[in-house]
Amino acid sequence: MKQVTIYDIAHEARVSVATVSRVLNNTAPVKLATRDKIMELIHKYQFQPNALARSLSKKETGTIGVIVPDITNPFFPEVFSGIEKEARDKGYTFLLCDTIGSYERESQYLNILREKQVDGILFMGGRINLSRCSPELAEEVREAASRTPIVLINGNLPGNSLHRVYIDETLGAELATRHLIGLGHREIAFIGGHDNMSTTAQKVRAFKKAMRENGLDIPREWVLHADFSIESGQLLMKRLLDGPRRPTAVFCVNDFTAVGAVKTATRAGYRVPEDISIIGFDDIPLATAINPELTTVSQKMETLGRVSVQVLHKLIGKEKVKKQTVIEPELIVRESTSAR
Amino acid sequence: MKQVTIYDIAHEARVSVATVSRVLNNTAPVKLATRDKIMELIHKYQFQPNALARSLSKKETGTIGVIVPDITNPFFPEVFSGIEKEARDKGYTFLLCDTIGSYERESQYLNILREKQVDGILFMGGRINLSRCSPELAEEVREAASRTPIVLINGNLPGNSLHRVYIDETLGAELATRHLIGLGHREIAFIGGHDNMSTTAQKVRAFKKAMRENGLDIPREWVLHADFSIESGQLLMKRLLDGPRRPTAVFCVNDFTAVGAVKTATRAGYRVPEDISIIGFDDIPLATAINPELTTVSQKMETLGRVSVQVLHKLIGKEKVKKQTVIEPELIVRESTSAR
C-alpha cells in the first residue's frame, strides 16, 4: 500500500501542496470550502503527514532522548514516568536509551541521538554520578550540549557548566541521620554504594557531619561500601552483624540496600526496628512492599522527572533557565525505624 | 553553530556528495586516497549524517516503537531490557510509549509511531489483554499492522490475525496449581486480577481445571478479583482471612498481588508458608526482595522481550514468521510455599 502524501491530497483537491500544508498546520487562513474539501480527503485516505519530512524541513523533531543506566532499577521508571507526564502535552515523544552502565554506550547514544536530531537530552546515571569524571568523558557531554540542549538529572560534571536538576542529597542524608539520632540512636552505621560515586560520597559526608555535630563517633568499620543492590545490602548487613560491636541503627545508601539489610537482619533473628533500625533512601515502590515498611528519604522521582522536562523545554525554546534546580528531599517515616 | 552537511564535506574534499555518501555507508568502492581525505574531514568537523534525511530517503528509520501500559510496573522494564539487549546490535533504537492504561493513548501513540515512520511496533498491555476487545479498538490495531509490522506481546486480539509472542499462561497456572496440590493442599484460593482480562481468565480457567482433575472443589468465595496491585493483594487476602473458612494456600494472579497477600497474612499473625502458602506469577525482582522469598511462575520477561524482537525483526525484513510464538513458563520454588 503506497504511502499517500501531501501531493496526492493536493492533486485530488485541485489545490497546491502549500494549501494542504496550511490546513494541516493551520498556519494561515484557508477558505472554508477548500479546507473542508481537503479535510475530507485527509479522512478518506487516513492521511498522516510524514514526520521525518516535516522534521527535516522544520529542524525540530519533537523527540527527546532519555539516557538511563538501567531501566530495570525502579528508580528510573519512576523518573521516566514523571518525564512522560510532563512532556506529553508539550508534544514530545521519547527515545529511551539504556546504557546498562557502560560509558561507551553513553557515548554511542549521545551520537545516535544527535544523528536522530532529538530536540533535547535528559541524561541520568553513568559518568555524571562519578566523583571524578575523566576530562574526556566530561568533554564529550559538554560538546554534545553545545549542539543540543542537555539536562543532567541527579548528577554533575566537572566544571559545573551544564544545566542540571537534582535532589539535595546532603540535606536528605542530614534528614535521615538526624531522624535516627532523634530516636536516641548513637551507634549508627552507613552501608552501601560506591565510594567513587558522588551520590555515595555526598551522603557519607553529610552523615559524618551530622554525627559529629551531635558529638557522635563513627568507627571506621561502620562505613561499608559495595554497590547499590539488594545483595550488597545483605552482604554488608551481615558484616555489620558479625562484627565485634553492633550498631543500633543503619543508614543505607538507597532502598535496595536497605531491603537487603532488612532481609538479612530479619533472617538472623533480629527484629526490625525493635532490635535494629534501618533507613533507606529514594522511596521506590518497593519500600512499602516489604515488611516492615521502610522508613526512607524520598527523592521525589516524579517531581524530578517533571522539573527536568520543564527545564529542558525552556532550554529548547531558548529561554533563560538557571543552571541548577534543586529539589528538596523529604523524610518518610514508616516502620523500619523506632526509638532505641 | 551551523550543522555541517555532506555537501560541506564534499565541497572541501573536492568530490561529489555521492562519493561522500559512499564512504559513509561503504556502499561502493572508493579510491583510498579520496576516502582518506574524506575521512579526515569527517573527523575534523565531527560530521555526523542527519538520520532524518537518510531515513526519509531510505524509507527506514531503525527505530522501533514500544508500547507499554505502565513503565512503573517492574514487569515492563524487564521485558524492555530484553528487547534492548536483543535489538541493539541490530541497530535499533526505541521510542518508548507509556499509555498509562488508556486506550485513547494507545490510539494516539499508534498514530504518532506511524507518523514517525518507525520500522516496527511492539505492543504490550491495554486492549490486547482484554477478554473481549471491542471491534473498533481491534480494527485500529489491525489497520496499523497493515502498514507497519506489529507484534503483540503477551496479548491477543479477536481474529488472531496478528503476530504475537506470549507466555503459555495456562501451563503456568497448571504448574502453580499442581505445585500446591503436590504439597498436599486441598483448600486453595485464587486472588487478584480483573476478570475481564484474558490473563486473569486464562489462569482461573486452568486453575479450576487442575483442581477438578484432582477432585478438588473451589468455593465460590475463594476466587476473588480486584486488580493487579499490591493493595489488591492486601485487600483480597484480608477478605480471605476474614471468611468463615480459610484456605491453606493461595494462588495469586501476579507477584504484586502475592506480595500484598504475604504482607497482610504476616501482619495478621499468620506465618507464610507454615500457616498459609502463597504463590505468585511473573517472577519480578520484587519476588526475591521480600521475606519469605516468593514461590512463583517465571514469565521469563527477558526472553519474552528478546524473542519478540526476533520476530519483529524478521517481519521487518519481510521474512516469513509463524503467527504465534509460545514461551514456556517455569515454576520457581522458593520460600512462600510448603507442605500443608
Added chain:
DNA sequence: TTGAAAGCGCTAACAC
C-alpha cells in the same frame, strides 16, 4: 487566499 518553487540533507540510479 492561493500557487510556484526553493530548500531541508541524504541516497541511489544512471552515465561516464
Added chain:
DNA sequence: GTGTTAGCGCTTTCAA
C-alpha cells in the same frame, strides 16, 4: 571510481 541529478515528503518564503 566518480559525478549528476532526481527523488524522499514536507515547510516556507515570495508573488500573485
